[in-house]
Amino acid sequence: MSILLKVDNIHTHIGQYHILQGVSFEAKEGEVSVLLGRNGAGKTTTLKTIMGLTPATSGTVTFLNEGITKNATHHIASNGIGYVPEDQGIFGALTVEENLKVAMRKEDDAARERQEYVLELFPDLKKYWKKEGGHLSGGQKQMLSMARAFINDSKLLLIDEPSKGLAPVVIEKVMEAIVEMKKQTTIILVEQNFIMASRIGDTYTLIDDGETVQSGQMSELVQNEELKRQYLGIG
Amino acid sequence: MKTKFQVNNGILIVIVAALAVFPFVSDSRTWTILLTQIFIFSILAMSYDILLGYTGIVSFGHAMFFGMGAYATAIMLNRIEPTLGVFFLSIAVGMVIAGILSFLIGLLTLRLKSHFFAMLTMAVSGLFLVLAEKWRTLTQGNDGFTFRAPEFFKDRMMFYLLVLACLVLVYFFLRRFVNSPLGRVLIAVRENEQRTKSLGFQTLHYKVIASVIAGVVASLAGSLYAISLRFVNTSVLTMEITLDALLMTIIGGVGTLIGPIIGAGVIELAQHYLSGLAKDYPIFERWIIFFGIIYILAVIFFPKGIVGTIRYAYWKRKNNDLKVDVPAPKRKELIK
DSSP states (O other): OOOEEEEEEEEEETTTEEEEEEEEEEEEEEEEEEOSSTTTTSHHHHHHHHHSOOOSSSSEEEEETOOOTTOOHHHHHHTTTTOOTTTOOOTTSSSSHHHHHHHOSSOOHHHHHHHHHHHOOOHHHHHHHBBBGGSSOHHHHHHHHHHHHHHOOEEEEEOOOOOTTTOHHHHHHHHHHHHHHHHTTTTEEEOOOOOOOHOSSEEEEEEEETTEEEEEHHHHHOOOOHHIIIIIIIO | OOHHHHHHHHHHHHHHHHHHHHHHOOOHHHHHHHHHHHHHHHHHHHHHHHHHHHHHHSSSHHHHHHHHHHHHHHHHHHHTOHHHHHHHHHHHHHHHHHHHHHHHHHHHHSSSOHHHHHHHHHHHHHHHHHHHHOOOHOOGGGGGGEOOGGGGGGGGGHHHHHHHHHHHHHHHHHHHTSSHHHHHHHHHHHHHHHHHHHHHOOHHHHHHHHHHHHHHHHHHHHHHHHHHHTEEOGGGGSHHHHHHHHHHHHHTTTTHHHHHHHHHHHHHHHHHHHHHHHTTTGGGHHHHHHHHHHHHHHHHHHHHHHHHHHHHHHHHHHHHHHHHOOOOHHHHHOOO
Protein backbone atom coordinates (compact mmCIF):
# COMPACT_ATOMS: atom_id res chain seq x y z
CA MET A 1 0.00 0.00 0.00
CA SER A 2 1.32 3.44 -0.86
CA ILE A 3 1.92 6.16 1.68
CA LEU A 4 -0.77 8.84 1.45
CA LEU A 5 0.41 11.19 4.19
CA LYS A 6 3.79 11.50 5.82
CA VAL A 7 4.40 13.62 8.89
CA ASP A 8 8.10 14.07 9.50
CA ASN A 9 9.44 15.48 12.76
CA ILE A 10 6.97 18.37 13.04
CA HIS A 11 7.30 21.03 15.72
CA THR A 12 4.39 23.38 16.45
CA HIS A 13 4.24 26.42 18.69
CA ILE A 14 0.99 27.94 19.92
CA GLY A 15 1.81 31.36 21.30
CA GLN A 16 4.79 30.90 23.60
CA TYR A 17 4.15 27.17 24.07
CA HIS A 18 6.10 24.51 22.22
CA ILE A 19 3.33 21.94 21.80
CA LEU A 20 4.62 19.46 19.22
CA GLN A 21 8.28 18.61 19.68
CA GLY A 22 8.88 16.00 17.01
CA VAL A 23 5.84 14.08 15.80
CA SER A 24 6.41 11.63 12.93
CA PHE A 25 4.16 9.00 11.38
CA GLU A 26 2.77 7.77 8.09
CA ALA A 27 -0.74 7.01 6.93
CA LYS A 28 -1.05 4.34 4.26
CA GLU A 29 -3.86 4.32 1.72
CA GLY A 30 -6.99 2.48 2.83
CA GLU A 31 -5.88 2.13 6.46
CA VAL A 32 -7.08 3.60 9.72
CA SER A 33 -4.12 5.10 11.59
CA VAL A 34 -4.88 5.86 15.21
CA LEU A 35 -3.10 8.55 17.22
CA LEU A 36 -3.04 7.57 20.87
CA GLY A 37 -1.79 9.27 23.99
CA ARG A 38 -2.84 10.85 27.25
CA ASN A 39 -4.82 14.10 27.48
CA GLY A 40 -2.66 17.00 26.38
CA ALA A 41 -0.13 14.78 24.59
CA GLY A 42 -0.56 16.72 21.32
CA LYS A 43 -2.90 14.51 19.26
CA THR A 44 -5.42 17.24 18.40
CA THR A 45 -2.61 19.71 17.65
CA THR A 46 -1.12 17.15 15.27
CA LEU A 47 -4.39 17.03 13.31
CA LYS A 48 -4.66 20.83 13.36
CA THR A 49 -1.08 21.11 12.11
CA ILE A 50 -1.81 18.75 9.23
CA MET A 51 -4.84 20.93 8.37
CA GLY A 52 -2.76 24.11 8.57
CA LEU A 53 -4.87 25.51 11.42
CA THR A 54 -1.82 25.66 13.70
CA PRO A 55 1.01 25.59 11.14
CA ALA A 56 4.22 23.71 11.95
CA THR A 57 7.25 25.81 12.77
CA SER A 58 9.57 23.08 11.50
CA GLY A 59 9.35 19.59 10.01
CA THR A 60 7.35 18.55 6.96
CA VAL A 61 3.92 17.23 6.11
CA THR A 62 3.68 15.47 2.75
CA PHE A 63 0.35 14.52 1.18
CA LEU A 64 0.28 12.59 -2.11
CA ASN A 65 4.03 13.22 -2.44
CA GLU A 66 3.52 16.98 -2.23
CA GLY A 67 4.67 19.20 0.64
CA ILE A 68 1.69 20.86 2.33
CA THR A 69 3.40 22.11 5.50
CA LYS A 70 3.03 25.80 4.68
CA ASN A 71 -0.20 25.56 2.68
CA ALA A 72 -3.30 27.47 3.77
CA THR A 73 -6.12 25.47 5.36
CA HIS A 74 -8.52 25.93 2.45
CA HIS A 75 -5.89 24.64 -0.01
CA ILE A 76 -5.24 21.59 2.14
CA ALA A 77 -8.98 20.88 2.32
CA SER A 78 -9.40 21.42 -1.44
CA ASN A 79 -6.54 18.97 -2.08
CA GLY A 80 -8.60 16.23 -0.44
CA ILE A 81 -8.18 16.24 3.34
CA GLY A 82 -11.40 16.30 5.34
CA TYR A 83 -11.43 17.26 9.01
CA VAL A 84 -13.91 16.33 11.71
CA PRO A 85 -12.95 18.45 14.73
CA GLU A 86 -13.41 17.48 18.35
CA ASP A 87 -16.22 20.02 18.83
CA GLN A 88 -17.86 18.91 15.55
CA GLY A 89 -17.98 22.50 14.28
CA ILE A 90 -21.58 22.31 13.08
CA PHE A 91 -23.06 25.52 11.63
CA GLY A 92 -25.89 25.87 14.14
CA ALA A 93 -27.98 28.33 12.12
CA LEU A 94 -27.96 26.15 8.99
CA THR A 95 -30.17 23.10 8.54
CA VAL A 96 -28.74 19.61 8.08
CA GLU A 97 -29.34 19.99 4.34
CA GLU A 98 -27.59 23.37 4.22
CA ASN A 99 -24.66 22.09 6.30
CA LEU A 100 -24.12 19.35 3.73
CA LYS A 101 -24.71 21.67 0.75
CA VAL A 102 -22.10 24.15 2.03
CA ALA A 103 -19.59 21.33 2.42
CA MET A 104 -20.38 19.97 -1.04
CA ARG A 105 -19.04 23.08 -2.80
CA LYS A 106 -20.09 21.74 -6.25
CA GLU A 107 -23.46 20.11 -6.81
CA ASP A 108 -22.64 17.66 -9.59
CA ASP A 109 -23.75 14.05 -10.09
CA ALA A 110 -20.76 12.67 -8.20
CA ALA A 111 -21.55 14.94 -5.23
CA ARG A 112 -25.20 13.88 -5.27
CA GLU A 113 -24.12 10.23 -5.29
CA ARG A 114 -21.90 10.85 -2.29
CA GLN A 115 -24.77 12.61 -0.58
CA GLU A 116 -26.94 9.52 -1.10
CA TYR A 117 -24.14 7.40 0.31
CA VAL A 118 -23.70 9.47 3.49
CA LEU A 119 -27.44 9.50 4.04
CA GLU A 120 -27.45 5.71 3.84
CA LEU A 121 -24.58 5.71 6.29
CA PHE A 122 -26.33 8.12 8.66
CA PRO A 123 -30.11 7.69 8.14
CA ASP A 124 -30.79 10.01 11.10
CA LEU A 125 -29.60 12.94 8.99
CA LYS A 126 -32.34 12.30 6.45
CA LYS A 127 -34.88 12.28 9.26
CA TYR A 128 -33.72 15.70 10.49
CA TRP A 129 -33.04 17.11 7.00
CA LYS A 130 -34.73 20.47 7.65
CA LYS A 131 -33.69 20.78 11.30
CA GLU A 132 -31.15 23.43 12.24
CA GLY A 133 -27.74 22.07 13.20
CA GLY A 134 -27.85 23.85 16.55
CA HIS A 135 -30.89 21.81 17.58
CA LEU A 136 -29.39 18.37 16.94
CA SER A 137 -28.27 16.01 19.69
CA GLY A 138 -24.55 15.36 20.29
CA GLY A 139 -24.64 12.09 18.34
CA GLN A 140 -26.49 13.64 15.41
CA LYS A 141 -23.99 16.50 15.34
CA GLN A 142 -21.13 14.01 15.24
CA MET A 143 -22.75 12.17 12.34
CA LEU A 144 -23.37 15.41 10.48
CA SER A 145 -19.79 16.52 11.04
CA MET A 146 -18.45 13.22 9.67
CA ALA A 147 -20.88 13.28 6.74
CA ARG A 148 -19.83 16.83 5.92
CA ALA A 149 -16.13 15.94 5.82
CA PHE A 150 -16.81 12.80 3.78
CA ILE A 151 -19.18 14.33 1.22
CA ASN A 152 -16.30 16.16 -0.50
CA ASP A 153 -14.69 13.01 -1.81
CA SER A 154 -11.86 13.42 0.71
CA LYS A 155 -8.94 11.11 0.09
CA LEU A 156 -7.99 11.39 3.74
CA LEU A 157 -10.22 12.01 6.76
CA LEU A 158 -8.90 13.36 10.04
CA ILE A 159 -11.35 12.48 12.80
CA ASP A 160 -10.81 13.88 16.28
CA GLU A 161 -12.33 11.97 19.21
CA PRO A 162 -15.60 10.91 17.57
CA SER A 163 -16.79 9.06 20.68
CA LYS A 164 -16.30 11.97 23.08
CA GLY A 165 -19.38 12.66 25.17
CA LEU A 166 -21.61 10.23 23.29
CA ALA A 167 -23.88 7.51 24.69
CA PRO A 168 -22.65 3.91 24.18
CA VAL A 169 -25.40 3.16 21.68
CA VAL A 170 -24.39 6.17 19.59
CA ILE A 171 -20.67 5.30 19.81
CA GLU A 172 -21.52 1.93 18.28
CA LYS A 173 -23.26 3.65 15.34
CA VAL A 174 -20.35 6.05 14.82
CA MET A 175 -17.90 3.15 14.90
CA GLU A 176 -19.89 1.20 12.32
CA ALA A 177 -19.90 4.28 10.09
CA ILE A 178 -16.11 4.69 10.36
CA VAL A 179 -15.62 1.03 9.44
CA GLU A 180 -17.86 1.59 6.41
CA MET A 181 -16.03 4.83 5.45
CA LYS A 182 -12.71 3.00 5.63
CA LYS A 183 -13.74 1.08 2.49
CA GLN A 184 -13.78 4.34 0.57
CA THR A 185 -11.08 6.49 2.16
CA THR A 186 -8.05 6.64 4.43
CA ILE A 187 -8.57 7.73 8.01
CA ILE A 188 -6.42 9.21 10.75
CA LEU A 189 -8.27 8.86 14.01
CA VAL A 190 -7.61 10.43 17.38
CA GLU A 191 -9.39 8.37 20.00
CA GLN A 192 -9.19 8.06 23.79
CA ASN A 193 -11.49 5.03 23.90
CA PHE A 194 -8.90 2.27 23.43
CA ILE A 195 -11.48 -0.47 22.88
CA MET A 196 -12.96 1.46 19.98
CA ALA A 197 -9.54 2.45 18.63
CA SER A 198 -8.21 -1.10 18.71
CA ARG A 199 -11.29 -2.44 16.90
CA ILE A 200 -11.09 0.08 14.06
CA GLY A 201 -7.38 0.85 13.78
CA ASP A 202 -4.86 -0.87 11.55
CA THR A 203 -1.82 1.02 12.80
CA TYR A 204 -1.11 3.22 15.81
CA THR A 205 1.17 6.07 16.76
CA LEU A 206 1.77 6.81 20.42
CA ILE A 207 2.32 10.46 21.23
CA ASP A 208 3.58 11.63 24.59
CA ASP A 209 4.57 15.19 25.57
CA GLY A 210 4.35 16.28 21.94
CA GLU A 211 6.67 13.55 20.64
CA THR A 212 6.14 10.27 18.84
CA VAL A 213 7.26 7.50 21.14
CA GLN A 214 6.21 4.43 19.20
CA SER A 215 4.43 3.40 15.99
CA GLY A 216 3.40 0.03 14.68
CA GLN A 217 0.56 -2.37 13.95
CA MET A 218 -2.47 -2.09 16.22
CA SER A 219 -2.43 -5.87 16.83
CA GLU A 220 1.04 -5.52 18.38
CA LEU A 221 -0.08 -2.77 20.73
CA VAL A 222 -3.10 -4.78 21.86
CA GLN A 223 -0.65 -7.50 23.03
CA ASN A 224 1.83 -5.07 24.62
CA GLU A 225 0.54 -4.57 28.16
CA GLU A 226 3.64 -2.66 29.27
CA LEU A 227 3.26 0.02 26.56
CA LYS A 228 -0.44 0.41 27.23
CA ARG A 229 0.15 0.80 30.97
CA GLN A 230 3.02 3.24 30.53
CA TYR A 231 1.47 5.60 27.95
CA LEU A 232 -2.26 5.05 28.08
CA GLY A 233 -2.72 4.17 31.75
CA ILE A 234 -4.61 0.98 30.95
CA GLY A 235 -3.93 -2.75 31.15
CA MET B 1 -51.95 24.46 1.19
CA LYS B 2 -49.93 27.66 0.92
CA THR B 3 -46.27 27.42 1.93
CA LYS B 4 -44.69 29.71 4.53
CA PHE B 5 -42.76 31.35 1.68
CA GLN B 6 -45.97 32.17 -0.23
CA VAL B 7 -47.66 33.54 2.91
CA ASN B 8 -44.64 35.76 3.69
CA ASN B 9 -44.52 37.04 0.12
CA GLY B 10 -48.26 37.68 0.21
CA ILE B 11 -47.95 39.77 3.38
CA LEU B 12 -45.04 41.71 1.86
CA ILE B 13 -46.98 42.47 -1.32
CA VAL B 14 -49.94 43.78 0.71
CA ILE B 15 -47.65 46.01 2.82
CA VAL B 16 -45.79 47.34 -0.23
CA ALA B 17 -49.09 47.99 -2.06
CA ALA B 18 -50.43 49.88 0.99
CA LEU B 19 -47.26 51.98 1.18
CA ALA B 20 -47.40 52.69 -2.56
CA VAL B 21 -51.01 53.87 -2.31
CA PHE B 22 -50.36 55.94 0.85
CA PRO B 23 -49.28 59.24 -0.81
CA PHE B 24 -52.37 59.11 -3.06
CA VAL B 25 -54.77 58.86 -0.14
CA SER B 26 -52.94 61.04 2.39
CA ASP B 27 -51.87 64.62 1.83
CA SER B 28 -49.63 64.67 4.90
CA ARG B 29 -46.27 66.03 3.75
CA THR B 30 -44.73 65.19 7.14
CA TRP B 31 -45.64 61.51 6.82
CA THR B 32 -44.42 61.32 3.23
CA ILE B 33 -41.04 62.75 4.26
CA LEU B 34 -40.86 60.59 7.39
CA LEU B 35 -41.65 57.40 5.47
CA THR B 36 -39.09 58.34 2.80
CA GLN B 37 -36.45 58.68 5.55
CA ILE B 38 -37.51 55.31 6.98
CA PHE B 39 -37.12 53.65 3.56
CA ILE B 40 -33.67 55.18 3.05
CA PHE B 41 -32.42 54.10 6.46
CA SER B 42 -33.98 50.67 5.92
CA ILE B 43 -31.71 50.26 2.88
CA LEU B 44 -28.72 51.35 4.95
CA ALA B 45 -29.64 49.05 7.85
CA MET B 46 -30.15 46.07 5.51
CA SER B 47 -26.70 46.67 4.06
CA TYR B 48 -25.30 46.64 7.60
CA ASP B 49 -27.17 43.41 8.32
CA ILE B 50 -25.25 41.71 5.48
CA LEU B 51 -22.07 42.48 7.41
CA LEU B 52 -23.17 42.01 11.00
CA GLY B 53 -26.02 39.55 10.73
CA TYR B 54 -24.93 37.30 7.90
CA THR B 55 -21.14 37.42 8.01
CA GLY B 56 -20.44 38.33 11.64
CA ILE B 57 -18.37 41.41 10.72
CA VAL B 58 -18.62 44.41 13.05
CA SER B 59 -17.76 47.55 11.13
CA PHE B 60 -17.59 51.02 12.67
CA GLY B 61 -16.90 52.61 9.32
CA HIS B 62 -20.06 51.89 7.37
CA ALA B 63 -20.91 55.60 7.21
CA MET B 64 -18.05 56.20 4.79
CA PHE B 65 -19.89 54.30 2.03
CA PHE B 66 -23.14 56.09 2.84
CA GLY B 67 -21.28 59.40 2.70
CA MET B 68 -19.60 58.46 -0.55
CA GLY B 69 -22.97 57.95 -2.22
CA ALA B 70 -24.31 61.19 -0.74
CA TYR B 71 -21.31 63.23 -1.92
CA ALA B 72 -21.21 61.58 -5.37
CA THR B 73 -24.84 62.56 -6.00
CA ALA B 74 -24.60 66.02 -4.46
CA ILE B 75 -21.38 66.97 -6.25
CA MET B 76 -22.48 65.67 -9.65
CA LEU B 77 -25.90 67.29 -9.51
CA ASN B 78 -24.30 70.52 -8.33
CA ARG B 79 -21.46 70.60 -10.86
CA ILE B 80 -22.95 69.03 -13.96
CA GLU B 81 -26.70 69.63 -14.12
CA PRO B 82 -29.69 68.58 -12.03
CA THR B 83 -31.27 66.14 -14.47
CA LEU B 84 -32.60 62.65 -13.97
CA GLY B 85 -29.82 61.21 -16.15
CA VAL B 86 -27.10 62.79 -14.03
CA PHE B 87 -28.91 61.62 -10.90
CA PHE B 88 -28.84 57.98 -12.02
CA LEU B 89 -25.26 58.37 -13.24
CA SER B 90 -24.28 59.79 -9.84
CA ILE B 91 -25.84 56.78 -8.10
CA ALA B 92 -23.81 54.48 -10.35
CA VAL B 93 -20.61 56.49 -9.75
CA GLY B 94 -21.16 56.41 -5.97
CA MET B 95 -21.76 52.68 -6.07
CA VAL B 96 -18.65 52.00 -8.17
CA ILE B 97 -16.43 54.12 -5.89
CA ALA B 98 -17.94 52.48 -2.79
CA GLY B 99 -17.49 49.04 -4.37
CA ILE B 100 -13.81 49.64 -5.22
CA LEU B 101 -13.11 51.18 -1.83
CA SER B 102 -14.87 48.46 0.18
CA PHE B 103 -13.01 45.87 -1.91
CA LEU B 104 -9.62 47.44 -1.15
CA ILE B 105 -10.36 48.10 2.51
CA GLY B 106 -11.83 44.62 2.91
CA LEU B 107 -8.86 42.96 1.27
CA LEU B 108 -6.44 44.79 3.57
CA THR B 109 -8.36 44.61 6.83
CA LEU B 110 -10.64 41.58 6.83
CA ARG B 111 -7.68 39.30 7.53
CA LEU B 112 -7.55 40.82 10.99
CA LYS B 113 -9.42 39.54 14.01
CA SER B 114 -12.87 41.10 14.40
CA HIS B 115 -12.02 43.73 17.04
CA PHE B 116 -8.94 44.92 15.14
CA PHE B 117 -11.04 45.11 11.99
CA ALA B 118 -13.69 47.16 13.82
CA MET B 119 -11.04 49.61 15.06
CA LEU B 120 -9.43 49.91 11.65
CA THR B 121 -12.73 50.61 9.90
CA MET B 122 -13.34 53.38 12.42
CA ALA B 123 -9.91 54.84 11.66
CA VAL B 124 -10.37 54.68 7.86
CA SER B 125 -13.84 56.21 8.16
CA GLY B 126 -12.31 58.97 10.31
CA LEU B 127 -9.77 59.62 7.56
CA PHE B 128 -12.53 60.15 5.02
CA LEU B 129 -14.33 62.48 7.40
CA VAL B 130 -11.17 64.59 7.78
CA LEU B 131 -10.64 64.50 4.01
CA ALA B 132 -14.19 65.78 3.43
CA GLU B 133 -13.66 68.52 6.01
CA LYS B 134 -10.38 69.67 4.50
CA TRP B 135 -11.16 69.36 0.80
CA ARG B 136 -13.30 72.48 0.87
CA THR B 137 -13.10 73.19 -2.88
CA LEU B 138 -15.04 70.00 -3.50
CA THR B 139 -17.14 69.50 -0.35
CA GLN B 140 -17.22 72.97 1.26
CA GLY B 141 -16.19 71.29 4.49
CA ASN B 142 -18.44 71.19 7.54
CA ASP B 143 -20.70 73.89 6.11
CA GLY B 144 -21.68 71.67 3.23
CA PHE B 145 -23.71 72.93 0.28
CA THR B 146 -27.21 72.83 -1.11
CA PHE B 147 -27.94 71.72 -4.62
CA ARG B 148 -30.88 71.43 -6.98
CA ALA B 149 -32.60 68.10 -7.39
CA PRO B 150 -33.97 67.03 -10.79
CA GLU B 151 -37.34 68.60 -11.71
CA PHE B 152 -38.93 65.16 -11.51
CA PHE B 153 -38.41 65.10 -7.73
CA LYS B 154 -40.02 68.49 -7.13
CA ASP B 155 -43.09 66.43 -6.40
CA ARG B 156 -42.21 64.67 -3.13
CA MET B 157 -44.54 61.81 -4.03
CA MET B 158 -42.40 60.83 -7.04
CA PHE B 159 -39.31 60.66 -4.87
CA TYR B 160 -41.24 58.70 -2.24
CA LEU B 161 -42.26 56.13 -4.86
CA LEU B 162 -38.73 55.90 -6.27
CA VAL B 163 -37.26 55.28 -2.79
CA LEU B 164 -39.96 52.69 -2.04
CA ALA B 165 -39.13 50.93 -5.33
CA CYS B 166 -35.41 50.98 -4.40
CA LEU B 167 -36.22 49.50 -0.98
CA VAL B 168 -38.26 46.67 -2.49
CA LEU B 169 -35.62 45.91 -5.14
CA VAL B 170 -32.78 45.98 -2.60
CA TYR B 171 -34.75 43.75 -0.21
CA PHE B 172 -35.44 41.11 -2.87
CA PHE B 173 -31.89 41.30 -4.21
CA LEU B 174 -30.38 40.85 -0.72
CA ARG B 175 -32.86 38.09 0.15
CA ARG B 176 -31.84 36.24 -3.00
CA PHE B 177 -28.20 36.86 -2.12
CA VAL B 178 -28.39 35.50 1.46
CA ASN B 179 -30.41 32.46 0.35
CA SER B 180 -27.92 31.61 -2.41
CA PRO B 181 -25.07 29.10 -1.92
CA LEU B 182 -22.79 32.11 -1.42
CA GLY B 183 -25.06 33.39 1.34
CA ARG B 184 -24.91 30.00 3.06
CA VAL B 185 -21.11 30.20 3.05
CA LEU B 186 -21.34 33.67 4.65
CA ILE B 187 -23.51 32.23 7.43
CA ALA B 188 -20.98 29.41 7.82
CA VAL B 189 -18.21 32.02 8.17
CA ARG B 190 -20.24 33.81 10.85
CA GLU B 191 -20.88 30.56 12.72
CA ASN B 192 -17.35 29.13 12.59
CA GLU B 193 -14.71 30.65 10.34
CA GLN B 194 -12.02 28.08 11.06
CA ARG B 195 -14.39 25.23 10.25
CA THR B 196 -15.40 26.92 6.99
CA LYS B 197 -11.73 27.12 6.03
CA SER B 198 -11.37 23.40 6.81
CA LEU B 199 -14.14 22.72 4.30
CA GLY B 200 -11.97 24.31 1.59
CA PHE B 201 -13.26 27.89 1.48
CA GLN B 202 -10.97 30.89 1.28
CA THR B 203 -13.09 32.78 3.80
CA LEU B 204 -11.42 36.13 3.12
CA HIS B 205 -12.89 36.17 -0.40
CA TYR B 206 -16.39 35.66 0.94
CA LYS B 207 -15.97 38.34 3.58
CA VAL B 208 -14.74 40.77 0.93
CA ILE B 209 -17.76 39.97 -1.27
CA ALA B 210 -20.08 40.69 1.68
CA SER B 211 -18.21 43.91 2.38
CA VAL B 212 -18.50 45.05 -1.27
CA ILE B 213 -22.24 44.28 -1.44
CA ALA B 214 -22.83 46.09 1.86
CA GLY B 215 -20.74 49.08 0.73
CA VAL B 216 -22.51 49.40 -2.63
CA VAL B 217 -25.98 49.21 -1.07
CA ALA B 218 -25.00 51.75 1.62
CA SER B 219 -23.84 54.10 -1.13
CA LEU B 220 -27.26 53.85 -2.81
CA ALA B 221 -28.87 54.80 0.51
CA GLY B 222 -26.48 57.76 0.76
CA SER B 223 -27.38 59.01 -2.74
CA LEU B 224 -31.09 58.88 -1.92
CA TYR B 225 -30.49 60.59 1.43
CA ALA B 226 -28.68 63.50 -0.23
CA ILE B 227 -31.57 64.00 -2.67
CA SER B 228 -34.10 63.89 0.16
CA LEU B 229 -32.32 66.80 1.91
CA ARG B 230 -31.05 68.63 -1.22
CA PHE B 231 -28.09 69.33 0.99
CA VAL B 232 -24.94 67.55 2.02
CA ASN B 233 -22.29 68.14 4.65
CA THR B 234 -19.79 66.02 6.55
CA SER B 235 -22.47 64.70 8.93
CA VAL B 236 -23.12 61.91 6.37
CA LEU B 237 -19.66 60.51 7.15
CA THR B 238 -19.90 60.60 10.93
CA MET B 239 -19.97 57.73 13.40
CA GLU B 240 -23.59 58.63 14.21
CA ILE B 241 -24.74 57.22 10.85
CA THR B 242 -22.97 53.91 11.53
CA LEU B 243 -24.39 53.75 15.05
CA ASP B 244 -27.88 54.41 13.70
CA ALA B 245 -27.50 51.51 11.26
CA LEU B 246 -26.18 49.30 14.07
CA LEU B 247 -29.04 50.24 16.37
CA MET B 248 -31.67 49.68 13.66
CA THR B 249 -30.22 46.26 12.87
CA ILE B 250 -30.02 45.17 16.51
CA ILE B 251 -33.49 46.42 17.47
CA GLY B 252 -35.10 44.90 14.38
CA GLY B 253 -33.26 41.60 14.55
CA VAL B 254 -29.75 40.72 13.42
CA GLY B 255 -29.50 38.35 10.44
CA THR B 256 -33.16 38.62 9.45
CA LEU B 257 -33.08 41.29 6.70
CA ILE B 258 -36.68 42.26 7.38
CA GLY B 259 -35.68 43.15 10.96
CA PRO B 260 -33.50 46.13 10.00
CA ILE B 261 -36.47 47.59 8.05
CA ILE B 262 -38.63 47.35 11.16
CA GLY B 263 -35.72 48.67 13.24
CA ALA B 264 -35.38 51.66 10.93
CA GLY B 265 -39.11 52.34 11.32
CA VAL B 266 -38.97 52.14 15.10
CA ILE B 267 -35.89 54.35 15.41
CA GLU B 268 -37.02 57.00 12.92
CA LEU B 269 -40.51 57.20 14.46
CA ALA B 270 -39.09 57.32 17.99
CA GLN B 271 -36.67 60.06 16.93
CA HIS B 272 -39.52 62.03 15.34
CA TYR B 273 -41.84 61.79 18.32
CA LEU B 274 -39.19 62.19 21.02
CA SER B 275 -37.83 65.36 19.42
CA GLY B 276 -41.45 66.57 19.03
CA LEU B 277 -42.00 66.15 22.76
CA ALA B 278 -39.15 68.60 23.41
CA LYS B 279 -41.58 71.53 22.94
CA ASP B 280 -43.43 70.53 26.12
CA TYR B 281 -40.75 68.64 28.03
CA PRO B 282 -37.23 70.11 27.74
CA ILE B 283 -35.63 66.82 28.75
CA PHE B 284 -36.55 65.43 25.32
CA GLU B 285 -34.20 67.95 23.71
CA ARG B 286 -31.60 65.38 24.75
CA TRP B 287 -33.50 62.52 23.07
CA ILE B 288 -30.21 60.92 22.10
CA ILE B 289 -29.82 59.91 25.77
CA PHE B 290 -33.03 57.89 25.49
CA PHE B 291 -31.59 56.19 22.44
CA GLY B 292 -28.55 55.21 24.45
CA ILE B 293 -30.80 53.71 27.12
CA ILE B 294 -32.90 51.87 24.51
CA TYR B 295 -29.71 50.49 22.97
CA ILE B 296 -28.37 49.20 26.31
CA LEU B 297 -31.74 47.64 27.24
CA ALA B 298 -32.11 46.06 23.78
CA VAL B 299 -28.68 44.43 23.95
CA ILE B 300 -29.26 43.10 27.48
CA PHE B 301 -32.92 42.00 27.37
CA PHE B 302 -33.70 41.77 23.68
CA PRO B 303 -30.62 40.37 21.92
CA LYS B 304 -32.61 38.70 19.14
CA GLY B 305 -34.41 41.93 18.24
CA ILE B 306 -38.08 42.23 17.24
CA VAL B 307 -38.09 39.79 14.32
CA GLY B 308 -35.64 37.39 15.97
CA THR B 309 -37.80 37.19 19.10
CA ILE B 310 -41.00 36.62 17.10
CA ARG B 311 -39.31 33.90 15.03
CA TYR B 312 -37.95 32.23 18.16
CA ALA B 313 -41.39 32.27 19.83
CA TYR B 314 -42.92 30.77 16.67
CA TRP B 315 -40.22 28.09 16.50
CA LYS B 316 -40.70 27.25 20.18
CA ARG B 317 -44.47 26.96 19.81
CA LYS B 318 -44.09 24.77 16.73
CA ASN B 319 -41.68 22.47 18.52
CA ASN B 320 -43.93 22.21 21.57
CA ASP B 321 -46.81 21.24 19.28
CA LEU B 322 -44.70 18.54 17.66
CA LYS B 323 -43.45 17.13 20.95
CA VAL B 324 -44.62 13.55 21.56
CA ASP B 325 -43.94 11.33 24.50
CA VAL B 326 -41.32 8.78 23.57
CA PRO B 327 -40.60 6.21 26.26
CA ALA B 328 -36.94 6.15 27.30
CA PRO B 329 -35.12 3.03 26.08
CA LYS B 330 -34.56 0.37 28.68
CA ARG B 331 -31.04 -0.17 29.97
CA LYS B 332 -30.95 -3.66 28.46
CA GLU B 333 -31.68 -2.24 25.00
CA LEU B 334 -28.85 0.24 25.36
CA ILE B 335 -26.32 -2.42 26.35
CA LYS B 336 -27.38 -4.66 23.49
